[in-house]
Amino acid sequence: MSTTETAHILIVEDEERLARLVADYLRAAGHRVQHLAEGTGVAAWVRRERPDLILLDLMLPGKDGLDICREIRTESQVPIIMTTARVEEIDRLLGLELGADDYVCKPYSPRELVARVKAVLRRTLAPEPPAADPGPLHLHRDELRVRAGDDEIELTAVEFALLETLHGAPGRIFSRDRLMDRIYRDHRVVSDRTIDSHVKKLRRKLAELVPDQELIHSVYGVGYRYETPADSD
Template sequence: MASILIVEDEPKLAALLADYLAAAGFETRWLADGREVMPAVKAATPDLILLDLMLPGRDGLELCRELRAFTEVPIVMITARVEEIDRLLGLELGADDYICKPFSPREVVAHVKAILRRTRRAAGKAADELGLVIDEAQYRATLHGQVLDLTPVEFRLLRALAAAPGRVFPRDRLLDKLYTDHRVVTDRTVDSHIKNLRRKLAQACPERELIHSVYGVGYKLEL
């Protein structure tokens, strides 16, 4: 049973969402304070997060950025702010989708089902069709059965991209995942690592380019 974390400070709305999601077969948890989100996700990562933008304690956009530093769990942002800049900012920070208030609870359930189907299908294709296997315990990756000779930074870069095939990762988000010592580097450092990673992937899969550039934004792993 997929678990959904509802982060919403309106108790009646949160209860309504929980009821509809439970009726659709999902397990739910509810948090009303933004300060509780990070400890809760690190303790037990849900399958999807419904994240309100306006929260007591911590703002939803700030939480989205911090979550994306360590997890690719799908995030659906719930907002009453419909300005285009908020939408763009949220997507750059890693949100998978938006739902604007007021909404129908059935609409939310439909969004949740669609996103979970898409992410599971993408993960399955990465493993089954692409033949990419990432062994985190041994810090090793293979493609079509061929071991990729990756540096630790290249491994973390590939792991981040492969966690959400098709999703565009801005350079600054990728930088957050590459170095564990918080060193100061420019976002163009990512470009250098991407170049080396592409070359190594091409040795195992010369018939297609797997990492694609999105001009002005960043990179994605395309199946």
Template sequence: MKERILIVEDEERLADLHRDYLRQAGYETDWLASGETAVEWVKENRPNLVLLDLMLPGKDGLEICKEVRRFSDVPIIMVTARVEEIDRLIGLELGADDYICKPFSPREVVARVKTVLRRSSQPSREDTQTLLSLDEESYQATLVGEKLDLTALEFKLLSILANKPGRIYSRDQLMDLLYSDQRIVCDRTIDSHIKKLRKKISAAAKGVELIHSIYGVGYKYEPI
């Protein structure tokens, strides 16, 4: 079955260009010209990926991304001509998987779609990661055969990141996931936990870097 791409783009000419190239690459495509119906469409049709323009009539791309993330992990690629850094950061914090900035070539769009779909369709963590093993029941992490002496909080943090390789999490997102009791903590607390995690990972496997900093945004996990 062909993978299905939803294109949310108010410029018909550009949408047609996306559709032509994506179809040639073997994808099935759907198009919405307004943001008003995008969230319900995703909920009802469950596409494999959403190519989402930032500036849309009715409802903008950031709001759509935010609403979709409340019920779905469908990969979202934001398309924008607004290259200000704040838009990039807000988009990532809301859960966008990638960005494409106008002007761009249709081939770049296809390449980005392939990359994001390949990343999102990877098998489960247990199947893909030979270096790291996580036992959710015992809160035990093993790296290249060496047990990591992690606190429960450090284990949970590592598990959150490792469950979504390549996904960028902001500090606020990680705090919300770690502290379900809504306690008030400083966002630098996350930095402290990450620093300790990296130190323990380095002690078990010298030279191995699994947790990466994204300047001004947050952190992501990349398996080796």
């Protein structure tokens, strides 16, 4: 993986002049830059080339940025900064529906965009501080079992995938859509209530294992996060 000083960045932007300008600024900042002008084939390119960050325009020929972001997120957590001139879409981007790491509204300053890129890369590529305490749980994927001390419980495959996602990023908020993408790799259509039902059952089982701790917390209007009592102090 590249460092924050020499990241491999993909620009997906159909405005050629803007793409060239942004690429020049990013190269001046020390990054390696490549450019795609349409949405078709972006996910396959990302799978093949494995960039460190993607600047993804919302309105693209072939396939729009929303669909591309959803497609990439089914198999990669590469940082994505969305760019858009459609102000009405900002609420959707901020609502964590897509899993984008940041957004920039057009027209923007190339210097501001480079600063946003630097900030996102610092969070995702630089050596990270010690992870938040994952709490008392020890997950055993092969057996779909969760242990706490001398006690353990068995989960369904969906419940385990749900817990593994939340447990792996303590304090991070996951929207219901993001959880669906993580749990249902076959892209089946399920409702928000399905995720809520799985969370309810998972909480019930965890309460049997660690009755004195609430580990999965609801974030009103957004989704869920895993948090130990120590993290919330």
